[in-house]
Amino acid sequence: MPTLTINGKQVTVPAGTPIIRAAAQAGVNIPHFCYHPTLSTPGNCRMCLVEASDARGLAASCYHKCTEGAVVNTETARVKAARQAVLEFILVNHPVDCPICDQAGECKLQDYYMTHDHKPSRVSTTKNSKSKAKPIGPHVVFDGERCILCTRCIRFCDEITGTSELTTEQRGDHTEITTFPGRELDNAYSMCVTDLCPVGALTTRDFRFKTRVWMLASTDSLCTGCSRGCNIHMEHHQGEVKRYRPRLNPEVNEYWMCDEGRLSYQHHNLGRTTAIRLRDQREVQWPRAARQTAEALTAAVAKANGQVAMLTSPQLSCESLLAAREFAATVLGNATVYVGGNPSGGNDAFLITSDKNPNRAGVVQVFGPAILANTAYKLLEEMEQGRVQALYLMRGELPFDAAGRARFSAALSRVALVVYQGPHGLDLEERAHIFLPSATHAEQDGTYVNETGYAQAAYAAVPAMGQALADWDVLSRIARAAEMPLSFDSFDALHATLAATIAAE
Ligand code: SF4
Ligand code: SF4
Ligand code: FES
Numbered sequence: 001m002p003t004l005t006i007n008g009k010q011v012t013v014p015a016g017t018p019i020i021r022a023a024a025q026a027g028v029n030i031p032h033f034c035y036h037p038t039l040s041t042p043g044n045c046r047m048c049l050v051e052a053s054d055a056r057g058l059a060a061s062c063y064h065k066c067t068e069g070a071v072v073n074t075e076t077a078r079v080k081a082a083r084q085a086v087l088e089f090i091l092v093n094h095p096v097d098c099p100i101c102d103q104a105g106e107c108k109l110q111d112y113y114m115t116h117d118h119k120p121s122r123v124s125t126t127k128n129s130k131s132k133a134k135p136i137g138p139h140v141v142f143d144g145e146r147c148i149l150c151t152r153c154i155r156f157c158d159e160i161t162g163t164s165e166l167t168t169e170q171r172g173d174h175t176e177i178t179t180f181p182g183r184e185l186d187n188a189y190s191m192c193v194t195d196l197c198p199v200g201a202l203t204t205r206d207f208r209f210k211t212r213v214w215m216l217a218s219t220d221s222l223c224t225g226c227s228r229g230c231n232i233h234m235e236h237h238q239g240e241v242k243r244y245r246p247r248l249n250p251e252v253n254e255y256w257m258c259d260e261g262r263l264s265y266q267h268h269n270l271g272r273t274t275a276i277r278l279r280d281q282r283e284v285q286w287p288r289a290a291r292q293t294a295e296a297l298t299a300a301v302a303k304a305n306g307q308v309a310m311l312t313s314p315q316l317s318c319e320s321l322l323a324a325r326e327f328a329a330t331v332l333g334n335a336t337v338y339v340g341g342n343p344s345g346g347n348d349a350f351l352i353t354s355d356k357n358p359n360r361a362g363v364v365q366v367f368g369p370a371i372l373a374n375t376a377y378k379l380l381e382e383m384e385q386g387r388v389q390a391l392y393l394m395r396g397e398l399p400f401d402a403a404g405r406a407r408f409s410a411a412l413s414r415v416a417l418v419v420y421q422g423p424h425g426l427d428l429e430e431r432a433h434i435f436l437p438s439a440t441h442a443e444q445d446g447t448y449v450n451e452t453g454y455a456q457a458a459y460a461a462v463p464a465m466g467q468a469l470a471d472w473d474v475l476s477r478i479a480r481a482a483e484m485p486l487s488f489d490s491f492d493a494l495h496a497t498l499a500a501t502i503a504a505e
Pocket of ligand 1 (some may be wrong): 150153154177201202
C-alpha cells in the first residue's frame with residue numbers, strides 16, 4: 001500500500017495502482033484519452049503526462065505505478081506545455097469540424113482544447129483525407145478524420161465482447177480504424193464504442209443529427225429490456241426521450257448496456273395509445289372515466305360470483321404492483337391475481353438475461369412467491385373455460401407467441417367486463433370494454449428489483465403523454481370513485497408503504 005503525494009495531497013493506494021487512479025482518489029483529474037478503467041493500457045495518447053519524482057522524464061500516469069514516497073505534480077509548467085504539445089499534435093490532421101460534429105458538447109478533444117490549449121494552430125499544411133461518415137456496422141458510423149487512434153474501440157471488442165471486429169490499417173498519420181475484411185462491427189453491445197470514443201469518430205446511426213447534446217436533459221433511470229436492470233442516463237428534450245446511455249454501476253452493468261436495450265427508448269415515443277376509451281365513447285375526461293369504470297367494476301364484481309381476475313406485469317414497478325395488490329383486494333373484491341409480461345428470449349454470459357422483464361423479483365416481493373404459479377397461461381385457460389367474468393389488465397405484454405396471443409385476444413370476448421390499463425394499445429385495446437392510458441417508466445417514478453436482488457430507482461423524466469397517468473394514480477382514482485379509497489394518496493406515500501411492507505415481510 002504505497003503512500004504518495006499528488007499536488008501536495010497524500011494518498012495511500014493498493015500496490016500496482018496507476019497514478020491516474022490514485023489522483024482520482026485524491027480528487028485530482030488528469031486529462032486522458034486512451035485510458036479507461038476497464039480496458040488494458042496502451043499508453044498511446046500521451047495526454048496524461050505528469051511529473052513524478054520516481055520517473056526520469058514525464059510519466060504517463062495511466063500506466064506509471066504508484067511507489068512509496070513518490071511526489072507527483074500534474075499542473076507544472078512542464079506538464080502543461082506537454083499537454084499543449086500533445087493537443088497540437090493531435091490537431092495537425094484533425095478537421096476541427098465541431099459545428100457539424102455530433103459529438104460536439106460531449107467531446108474530450110473539444111473540452112481539453114478549451115481547458116489546456118486554446119490557441120490558434122501553427123500548422124498550415126494540407127490535412128490528410130480519411131473515411132467520412134462510413135457505416136461500419138448496423139448501428140455505428142465511423143469518421144476517420146476525427147479519430148485520434150486511442151484504440152479504445154478496438155480494445156473494447158477484444159477485451160469486453162471478445163468479438164474482435166476492429167483493427168488498424170495503414171501506417172503513421174495514414175493509420176485508420178477499420179473492420180477486418182468481410183466483417184462488420186456487429187455484436188450485441190456494439191454501440192458501447194460510441195460511449196468510449198472520446199471524439200466524434202464513432203457515433204450511433206440512431207442518434208446522429210437528432211438533437212444537439214447540450215439541449216438534452218438527463219434523468220437517472222433503468223433499462224427495462226431485461227431483468228439485468230442496466231443503469232442508464234435517460235436523455236430527453238422537450239418531453240421526448242431521445243436516447244439511453246449506460247450509467248456506471250459496478251454491481252449491475254459497469255459502464256455498458258446492450259444495443260437492444262439502448263434502442264428500447266423508442267417504446268416511450270412509438271405506438272402509444274394515450275386517449276381514454278369507455279366502450280364506444282371517446283374524448284372522455286378522467287373524472288368521468290374513473291366514475292364509469294368504478295360503476296362498471298362494482299356491478300361486474302357483484303355479478304361475477306368471485307370470478308374476477310387481475311393480470312399484473314413484471315414490467316410494472318414495485319409501487320404500481322403494491323397499488324395493484326390493494327386494488328385487487330378491495331375494488332375487485334379479492335380478485336385472483338395473475339402475472340403476464342414479455343416472453344423469454346436469448347441471454348449471454350455478460351449482461352443480457354433471458355427474462356425480458358425488469359421486475360419479476362419485485363412481483364415476488366410484493367405478492368409472495370406463490371404468485372408465480374398464476375401465469376398468464378393459467379388465466380387464458382380460465383378465460384376459455386368461462387371462469388372469468390371480470391378482468392382488469394395492467395399492461396398488455398403477454399408471454400405468448402403470436403398464436404397464443406390470438407387465443408388470448410379471442411378469449412377476452414368470453415369475459416363480461418374487460419378493463420385494460422396500459423401505455424400501448426397493442427392488440428388488446430379494441431377488445432377491452434374500457435381502455436385507460438397509463439404512463440411508461442419514463443413518465444413515472446418507480447422501484448424495480450433486478451434478477452440478482454438489487455432494488456433500483458427509476459425517476460420520471462418526461463411528462464406523461466396525452467391523458468396517460470401514473471399507474472398508481474389510475475387505480476387510486478377508480479378506487480376513490482368506487483368509495484373504496486386506497487391507503488395512499490401520493491407516490492411518496494405509496495413508496496413509504498412499499499418500504500415498510502417489504503421490510504416487514
Ligand atoms: S474511433 Fe474513437 S475510440 Fe476508436 S480509436 Fe478512434 S478515437 Fe479512439
Ligand atoms: S442487458 Fe438488459 S437491462 Fe441491460 S441494456 Fe440490455 S436489455 Fe437493458
Ligand atoms: S491516457 Fe495515458 S497515454 Fe493515453
